[in-house]
């Protein structure tokens with residue numbers, strides 16, 4: 001009675017992949033899809049050499065960064081908005097578009113952040129069924145009602161690693177009612193080299209009813225600095241600007257992100273590394289009847305259905321050896337599976353050694 005009362009929001013807070021903080025230095029973390037090769041050497045250099053004035057506020061419009069992004073990805077600077085991670089842009093989209101009781105459709109095993117921010121603003125989250133852990137267009141369309149405002153899709157999706165082909169994406173946009181915003185999250189597009197895939201930015205740059213998300217947290221290796229961006233119609237961007245926290249992207253993050261865009265060598269090295277080790281690990285695990293999706297991003301969803309060990313048991317045994325994977329039961333509620341991030345060469349070799357030990361009798 002006497003204490004201030006806050007809203008009762010029925011959500012499960014986001015639980016990130018377990019971190020090695022507080023465990024020990026030798027622990028390897030393969031639970032958060034972070035960059036296998038760390039940060040570009042160019043970024044490291046500029047951050048240690050450049051004298052950033054910490055007492056000054058950063059550029060609230062991230063002007064130089066947006067300019068560099070528009071140059072690199074051949075898109076319109078006025079249709080770009082930067083955020084403290086793409087997370088913040090998802091949050092702002094929900095604030096801008098959703099009224100209480102509006103409906104949002106998310107595929108059942110899609111990235112958790114979409115449902116969390118949608119629920120916070122009072123929207124109803126409708127889950128569309130998937131087929132073999134892949135987004136199903138008919139199932140999405142089946143769930144559309146008069147109240148549907150947004151459909152969120154990560155492509156490829158985290159944690160399932162499956163993706164919609166360019167034709168499927170085009171078909172979805174065609175069949176979805178025009179006034180429903182389709183939010184497409186390109187977080188892992190750099191890793192995707194399959195010929196039937198195209199990033200959302202490449203497909204929908206000029207669509208008024210598609211909003212695209214990009215991040216510096218994955219292949220660019222800047223997860224800790226919190227920087228991402230969104231791309232949409234000028235109208236949506238102007239709407240977002242009104243609700244954007246004024247100094248949302250800090251100066252260090254802006255400087256690092258700009259520099260990271262210039263180091264295409266580092267990006268191609270990361271892509272090559274990822275394809276090599278993702279395939280190596282996938283094939284290696286198949287010997288133990290641990291199966292996974294076709295290589296798409298910098299992680300694999302491991303399926304233990306045919307394996308003699310249960311996922312949870314495997315998780316615990318690896319943890320005892322100092323290797324952390326992502327449980328897919330937390331939040332995602334996917335049973336008997338685990339998500340494995342493709343780490344560095346050293347990490348991968350240690351993982352292989354540990355798995356061999358686990359299965360040795």
Ligand SMILES: *Cc1c(COP(=O)(O)O)cnc(C)c1O
Pocket residue numbers: 033084085086087088111154157158185187214215216217218223226227228
């Ligand atoms: C990791 C990830 C992001 C990135 O989020 P940031 O807030 O930019 O760090 C966005 N979408 C998906 C699907 C992800 O897996």
